[in-house]
Amino acid sequence: MSWLLRRILALWVRFTVLPADALARLQGRAHPVCYVLERRAATDLALLQSACVRLKLPRPRKRLLEHSDLRSQFHLGGRTFGGRIFDPSPPAPLVALAELLRRDPALDVDLVPVSVFWGRAPEREASWFRLLLVEDWTFTTRLRKCFRVLFNGRDTLLELDEPVSLRSLLGAEAPAKVQARRVVRALRARYARVRAARIGPDLSHRRTIVAQILRMRTVRAAVAQEVREKRLGRRAGLEHARRLAEEIAANYSPAFVRLMERGLTWLWNRLYDGVVFEHGATLGRVSGHEIVYVPCHRSHMDYLLLSYAIYRQGYAIPHIAAGLNLNLPVVGRYLRKGGAFFIRRSLKGNSLYTIVFMSYLSAIMARGHSIEYFIEGGRSRTGRLLQPKTGMLTMTLRGFLRNPVRPVAFVPVYFGYDRIVEGSTYIGELAGTPKKKESVLGLLSTLPKLRGRFGRAHVNIGEPILLEDLLARHEPRWREHLGEEARVPWLSAAVGDLALAIMRNVNAAAAVTPISLLAVVLLGAPRHTLVEADLLRQLELLLALLADCPYSERVTVTALDAARIVACGEEMRVIARRSHPLGDLLQMSDESAALAAYYRNNVLHLFALPSLVACAFAGNAAMRDEDIHRLTGRIYPYIASELFLKWPEEQVPAAVDAVLAALERRGLIGRGPGGEWRRPPPTSGRAMQLSLLAQSTIQTIERYYLTIALLLQAGSGQITQAQLEQRCQLMAQRMTLVYGFNSPEFFDRTLFENFIDLLRQRGVVNAAGAGRLAFDAVLTEVAQDAQVVLNEQIRHSILQVTHS
Numbered sequence: 001m002s003w004l005l006r007r008i009l010a011l012w013v014r015f016t017v018l019p020a021d022a023l024a025r026l027q028g029r030a031h032p033v034c035y036v037l038e039r040r041a042a043t044d045l046a047l048l049q050s051a052c053v054r055l056k057l058p059r060p061r062k063r064l065l066e067h068s069d070l071r072s073q074f075h076l077g078g079r080t081f082g083g084r085i086f087d088p089s090p091p092a093p094l095v096a097l098a099e100l101l102r103r104d105p106a107l108d109v110d111l112v113p114v115s116v117f118w119g120r121a122p123e124r125e126a127s128w129f130r131l132l133l134v135e136d137w138t139f140t141t142r143l144r145k146c147f148r149v150l151f152n153g154r155d156t157l158l159e160l161d162e163p164v165s166l167r168s169l170l171g172a173e174a175p176a177k178v179q180a181r182r183v184v185r186a187l188r189a190r191y192a193r194v195r196a197a198r199i200g201p202d203l204s205h206r207r208t209i210v211a212q213i214l215r216m217r218t219v220r221a222a223v224a225q226e227v228r229e230k231r232l233g234r235r236a237g238l239e240h241a242r243r244l245a246e247e248i249a250a251n252y253s254p255a256f257v258r259l260m261e262r263g264l265t266w267l268w269n270r271l272y273d274g275v276v277f278e279h280g281a282t283l284g285r286v287s288g289h290e291i292v293y294v295p296c297h298r299s300h301m302d303y304l305l306l307s308y309a310i311y312r313q314g315y316a317i318p319h320i321a322a323g324l325n326l327n328l329p330v331v332g333r334y335l336r337k338g339g340a341f342f343i344r345r346s347l348k349g350n351s352l353y354t355i356v357f358m359s360y361l362s363a364i365m366a367r368g369h370s371i372e373y374f375i376e377g378g379r380s381r382t383g384r385l386l387q388p389k390t391g392m393l394t395m396t397l398r399g400f401l402r403n404p405v406r407p408v409a410f411v412p413v414y415f416g417y418d419r420i421v422e423g424s425t426y427i428g429e430l431a432g433t434p435k436k437k438e439s440v441l442g443l444l445s446t447l448p449k450l451r452g453r454f455g456r457a458h459v460n461i462g463e464p465i466l467l468e469d470l471l472a473r474h475e476p477r478w479r480e481h482l483g484e485e486a487r488v489p490w491l492s493a494a495v496g497d498l499a500l501a502i503m504r505n506v507n508a509a510a511a512v513t514p515i516s517l518l519a520v521v522l523l524g525a526p527r528h529t530l531v532e533a534d535l536l537r538q539l540e541l542l543l544a545l546l547a548d549c550p551y552s553e554r555v556t557v558t559a560l561d562a563a564r565i566v567a568c569g570e571e572m573r574v575i576a577r578r579s580h581p582l583g584d585l586l587q588m589s590d591e592s593a594a595l596a597a598y599y600r601n602n603v604l605h606l607f608a609l610p611s612l613v614a615c616a617f618a619g620n621a622a623m624r625d626e627d628i629h630r631l632t633g634r635i636y637p638y639i640a641s642e643l644f645l646k647w648p649e650e651q652v653p654a655a656v657d658a659v660l661a662a663l664e665r666r667g668l669i670g671r672g673p674g675g676e677w678r679r680p681p682p683t684s685g686r687a688m689q690l691s692l693l694a695q696s697t698i699q700t701i702e703r704y705y706l707t708i709a710l711l712l713q714a715g716s717g718q719i720t721q722a723q724l725e726q727r728c729q730l731m732a733q734r735m736t737l738v739y740g741f742n743s744p745e746f747f748d749r750t751l752f753e754n755f756i757d758l759l760r761q762r763g764v765v766n767a768a769g770a771g772r773l774a775f776d777a778v779l780t781e782v783a784q785d786a787q788v789v790l791n792e793q794i795r796h797s798i799l800q801v802t803h804s
Contacts, residue, residue, distance in 0.1 A: 005046045013149065015047060015156040019284065022160045023055045029163065031108045034097070035060045037075040037116075038191045043149055044116040045073065051158050064109070070096060076184055076191075090180035098176040098183070101167055111169070113161040113187055115194045118149060157314065159194060192368075197287050197315055210245045213359045214238060222355040244356045247327075248341050250319050250364075256337040257307075257317060264308045271421075272457045277309040278556050279461040279509065286409040286464050290365050292396060293318050293372035294502045295413035297379045297386075298602075299420045301457070306372065306413055307339065309459045319364055321373035321392060347391065362399035368406070375499060381426040382748055383601030385506065385644055388499040397495060400467060404482055412462030412502050416511030416602060418455020418572065423595045455572055458511035460556060465501050470494060503644040507605050508552035514565040515574055517542055517558070518588075519600035520607060522575065524695025528588040528596075532577075535586050536562040537685065538692050541666060542607065548662040551606045552646070600696070605643040607696050609652075612639060613659045614694035615701065617669065617679040624676045625660075632656050634782060638704060639697065641758050642751065668693070706731060707755055708783045716775050717768040721756055724773065728752040 019025075026033060037044055045060065052059050060073035074093035101107050169186050170179040213219055219241060227237040268275050283291070295306055307317040322340040326332065332342070341364075347354045365371065375393060376386035400408050420426075471478040474494040481488050521538045522528045530538070539562035546557050560568060566586065569575040574592055578585040588596055612635065616628050636652050639645065647655050660677065663669045668690045672678040680686035707728050711719065719727075729749045756773075759765045764782060768774035 005042060006050055009043065009046050009149070010050060013047065013050075013156060015051065015158050017051050017055065018157060018159045023057065025163065026057050026112065026160065029110055031110045031165070032064050033058045033072060033110050033112055033163065034064055034166075035073040036111050036113050036187055037073065038113075038188075040075045040077055041116075044114075045075075047116055047156070047158055048073070048114055065100070065107075068096075068100065076187060090177060090184050094180045094183060095176050097166060098170060098179045101170065102176060109166040110163040111166050111183075111187070112163050113190050113194070115157075115159040115161070115191060115198070117157040117159070117198055157198070159198070161190060161194060164190075193288055206246075206249050206251045209360070209363055210242060210249055212363055213245050213356060214241060216359045216363075218355055219359050222352045226352045241352060241356055244353050245360060247324075248343065248357055248360050249336075250339050250341040251333075251336040252319065252339050253337040256334070257311065257339070260338060261308065261311055264304055267304075268308070268457070271454050273418075273453075273455055275305065275309065275457045275459065276511070276556075277313065277459045277461075278511070279554055280309075280313045282411070282461045282464060283310070283313060283315055286411065288406070289409035289466075290368070290400075290406045291318070291370035292408060292410045293370065293413055294375055294410050294506075295372065296415055296506045297374040297376045298383075298415045298417060299379060299422055301417075301421060302374070302415050303340070305415065305457055305459055316370065318370040318372040321371065323378075343392075358395050358399060361395055362403055365396075365399060365408075366403055366405045375502060379422070379426075381429050381598075382751075383598035384604070384642065385503050386750075387754060388503055390495045390499050393495050393498055394491070397467070397491060397498075398487070401478075401481055401488070401491075402483060408467040410465040410467065410498065410502060412465070412505040412509065414458070414460040414462060414506050414509040414511060416458035416460070416513055416516070418457075418513050418515045418599075419452075419574075420598070421454065423598065426598060427594050453572060455515065455568075456513065458513065458556065460509040460511050460554065462505040462509035462554060465498065465505065467498075470498055470501070473497075500644070504646050507644050508646055509554040510551070510556075510603055510606060512546065512555065512557040512603050512606065513599070514558050514560055514568040515572065515596075516599045516603045517565055518569045518575060519596035520603065520696055521692060522586075522588045523593060523596055523600055524692045524698075528590075528593045529578075529585055530587075531582075532566070532584045532586055534685070534688065535566060538689055539565055541668075541689055541693070544666060545610055545662060546606065548665065549610065549658055555606065604696060605645055607693070608639055608643050608645060609636075609647075609655055610659050610663065611693055611696035611698075612636070613656060613663065614668075614690050615698060617677075617690060618694050618698070620679075622672055622676045622678045628660070628677065629653050629656060635701065635704070637762065638755060638758055639700060642700065642754060663690075703728075703732065703751060704755060705783065706735070707752055708779060711765070711773065711775065711779065712783065717772045719773060720771045721753075721760075721773060724756060725749055725752050 035048060037048070048060050051057075058072060060071070062072050064070045064072045070093055074091050077089075077091045097109060101109070166183065169183045171182045174182075223234075223237040223241050226232065226240065227234055232240070293306060293310075295302060303320055303322070307320070311317050317339055319339045319341055321343050322335060324342045324344050326335060326340070327342045332340075336342075341360065343357060344350075344353065347357070361371070373392045375388040375390070377389040378386070380386050396408070471494060474490045474497070475481075475488070478488075517539055520542060521535060522530060543557070543562070546555070558565065566575070569586075570577060574596065575586050575588055578587060609632075612632050613628065616623050616631050633649070633652055636645075636647075637649060640647070640649075660669065664671075666689075667680070667686050669677050669679055679690055707724070710727055710731065711724060714724070726749075729752060732752075756765070759779075760767070760773075764778050765773045765775045
């Protein structure tokens with residue numbers, strides 16, 4: 001009968017075996033292998049038999065031990081009622097195995113938990129009816145199982161978990177039945193982990209989670225405090241806490257997620273030429289951890305893209321922290337069904353709300369839901385990563401220390417777009433247009449934009465950060481603080497380091513697109529125009545530098561060559577061709593150039609160090625090694641802080657030497673007779689390439705020099721930070737008008753604020769009386785180094801503006 005069932009299934013069922021190294025794991029093991037199925041199902045067993053035949057693994061129906069009738073498989077069993085197990089008696093084969101191991105201390109058996117998911121590969125499903133029959137947490141009837149096999153059998157996953165020693169699971173000496181129950185509990189926990197990774201945790205109703213939050217001791221104490229302070233009744237205090245929890249809580253619906261997967265597939269095909277998901281295997285490495293996705297924030301599309309990409313990889317989508325401003329009528333309800341939970345922009349002054357939110361976050365993490373939040377706080381309008389907001393990180397770490405159910409892994413994610421939907425909006429906001437409040441009408445007004453072409457979207461997974469490793473670096477005895485309600489003194493430093501590591505790992509997974517490369521080159525050219533031959537040579541140089549000095553193994557680079565990159569830019573109307581008898585010119589319009597700065601900034605960190613080295617030759621024909629190292633070492637900390645560069649300051653000299661060697665191989669610099677580095681003759685093509693490379697970071701250095709010049713002009717102890725920031729912004733705006741900088745981000749006040757903050761952190765400036773900024777000779781040294789990097793025309797321009 002089993003042979004016949006296998007033959008019938010083989011005609012229809014198509015399955016994938018996970019993980020990819022299952023064969024290597026199970027072949028040639030020292031102990032007999034016994035497969036364990038979660039439930040009794042003839043179809044699951046037949047599929048396992050077929051998989052073992054295909055992979056040439058030990059068969060599940062063969063005899064397990066030489067002198068025993070036991071077979072190489074059993075199921076955990078347990079009769080069910082109403083979808084729950086009500087007879088948890090251990091299976092007889094497991095009890096028999098436990099007894100055999102008690103009699104023979106040298107005997108052991110490797111148990112291999114097997115999970116079968118009928119229809120957990122929805123990317124190939126085209127039928128709404130099939131979507132209703134994919135895997136869930138319910139104990140299914142035979143009829144429903146038959147329909148699952150029939151409608152979803154061609155998209156089936158069979159997962160073979162890591163083999164585990166039966167003897168290690170038996171535990172302390174006890175009767176065989178007691179030991180078998182221990183094994184069943186351990187195996188059911190394993191199945192729950194695997195099922196949660198593939199289809200999400202078992203979901204109770206939203207009211208159940210809210211009720212659980214209201215029962216928590218910390219929430220009860222916060223309610224009592226609220227009642228005392230506002231003189232409310234206890235019932236009114238609890239009702240207020242309930243309303244806050246319902247304002248926050250998601251209302252995840254697996255059926256809605258399956259429906260949205262189909263809708264988003266249509267949307268991405270309409271908007272993009274493809275959605276590229278890289279390094280997805282990383283998610284398998286952190287399986288078993290509580291996963292916290294921490295992506296950069298480029299667009300409102302980020303929410304949808306990451307959930308879509310994760311779901312298509314076969315993993316449960318995360319619960320997403322969204323701003324309360326997105327809880328719009330109708331829209332908010334469906335966002336909750338997709339896993340969104342809402343958070344207010346500020347938690348200050350509302351202790352009850354803070355406690356309720358932290359309790360909700362702790363509750364969903366304890367239940368095994370992966371979560372997602374954007375630690376930048378909002379979407380970047382400049383294309384650079386914003387300085388991280390650490391509130392959610394702090395709550396995550398405190399929640400883990402209070403209730404460490406499972407280890408936590410932070411997974412950085414990089415989003416890259418050839419074009420973003422909100423591009424024109426960002427330019428307006430940088431130019432001073434107030435940000436529009438989100439509304440349903442505003443959402444509807446964006447629909448006509450969806451008719452445009454937006455190229456490709458990239459979702460790159462960065463290197464995970466394991467929380468336990470980070471805590472151990474800050475406090476080797478951190479486990480002694482588990483369960484404590486009070487803040488531990490080293491938590492703030494741990495959160496700061498974690499935030500910085502996340503941002504660096506996001507940047508280390510960058511996607512280099514054709515549009516970003518065109519932006520890097522043409523924004524540095526006069527009037528954003530180059531002869532085609534010069535543009536092609538500069539693109540080839542950038543591609544060569546990415547290969548010669550790779551920033552990270554997770555950086556992905558477009559497969560197009562220079563000529564096809566230009567063709568892509570023309571096709572997407574980012575650049576325009578102007579015919580000329582001496583050679584065609586390729587140009588960005590002023591409108592395109594303003595937005596191109598955004599795409600350049602997405603990848604600016606990859607070229608920051610080569611560009612900084614090239615800047616040293618902007619006003620200098622020759623430079624000694626020690627001068628280059630001094631200049632780059634002086635300016636690097638400020639560039640690194642703004643762009644979240646990966647190198648610690650002590651590693652910068654070696655990185656600079658590698659860049660110098662790469663530039664020498666490309667003929668952009670060479671050694672002079674005295675051992676100094678020399679740039680090519682000013683009229684040569686190589687000199688123009690070196691000058692174009694320097695332009696990537698020259699505006700950043702100009703901003704720094706402008707800030708320092710204004711501070712020196714005001715005098716020590718004569719100006720506050722707020723006044724300096726305002727003056728810097730106004731002067732930068734004036735420079736863009738006078739000297740034709742078509743870059744609204746040049747006068748972004750946040751960038752000036754961050755630079756002044758770093759000057760204070762490094763002790764270059766200090767707070768004097770009445771909040772004014774004081775400085776000494778060190779600031780003059782920084783200014784002198786900045787002047788060496790800038791050419792004479794730019795220095796004169798800045799001084800002319802600041803002294804006018």
